[in-house]
Amino acid sequence: MLGQRNLDPQPGTHYRSSRLSAVNGQYFFATREGTLEGPFISRHDAEQSITRYIERMAMADKLLRHSSEHIDNLQRREAIKHNQEL
Structure with a gap:
């Protein structure tokens, strides 16, 4: 299967196999x-845990x-505030 995940630098061939x-x-x-x-x-327990693992990774x-x-927004606000004080 030719494809690219979000973190892959470039498309590649990925072969499906049982995990x-x-x-x-x-x-x-x-x-x-x-x-x-x-x-x-x-x-069955392992298969259910795979689903939960994927959900946890997506949430993380x-x-x-x-x-x-959020951090970027706070830093921008601080920079604007600092520039206004100058």
């Missing part, structure tokens, strides 16, 4: 960030962007 693995009856999933999450008792990204925008 789930089982080791000694316990289930784990691999993330794009390079972590291995688990163990989970069942495949949204909060980080919002915080960065």
Whole structure:
């Protein structure tokens, strides 16, 4: 599949593969960030955790962007205030 994620510097070919693995009856999933999450008792639990993990990562990204925008706005206000005082 040819595509580009938001963080990729350029488009590339990405091959789909299962992110789930089982080791000694316990289930784990691999993330794009390079972590291995688990163990989970069942495949079903691991699959549900993947969905929750993606939701958490999306929320964290949204909060980080919002915080960065807020800090930028505060810095702009301080710069304007400082320039007005001069």
